[in-house]
Amino acid sequence: MLNSLEVIATVVVGVMVGVEFAVAFVLGPILNALPDDSTQAGHAHGGRMLGAVMPVWYIGSLVLVAVWAVAGRHHQHAGLVVAAGALLLLSVVMSILLLVPINNRNKTWTPENRPADWKQQLNRWNRWHYIRVAEIIAAFALLVVARA
Numbered sequence: 001m002l003n004s005l006e007v008i009a010t011v012v013v014g015v016m017v018g019v020e021f022a023v024a025f026v027l028g029p030i031l032n033a034l035p036d037d038s039t040q041a042g043h044a045h046g047g048r049m050l051g052a053v054m055p056v057w058y059i060g061s062l063v064l065v066a067v068w069a070v071a072g073r074h075h076q077h078a079g080l081v082v083a084a085g086a087l088l089l090l091s092v093v094m095s096i097l098l099l100v101p102i103n104n105r106n107k108t109w110t111p112e113n114r115p116a117d118w119k120q121q122l123n124r125w126n127r128w129h130y131i132r133v134a135e136i137i138a139a140f141a142l143l144v145v146a147r148a
Helices: 002-034 036-071 078-106 118-147
Strands: none
Touching: 002 036, 002 118, 036 078, 036 118, 078 118
């Protein structure tokens, strides 16, 4: 049972890492290369779409890793799982406090109603997102090592 939980948690976190990495290093640069109206519309659409899915994914990943940490607390690599859980918790807190407020504004913007500083706000979101991606990559790496 624990082995299945380990695999499921690692895969769920790994796929989340892939999506968030793609947002940071593939989709963002593609959208930012478009004309301003298209850039802003693309970011707003992405914010609505991923903003609906990612909270469940982040919290679900954290819950899976927490259950793994508790169920495997007597195993050799339990500390790595706890550390991964701490990083995922940090990513959730960071998301709620720093990224979600920007995303909630961004997803309502249109070319007609966006604020003058919309690019600066998206750049701030991107900077926080890069840090969050590094956190979840580190968490994923810890989970992979814990499985070894």
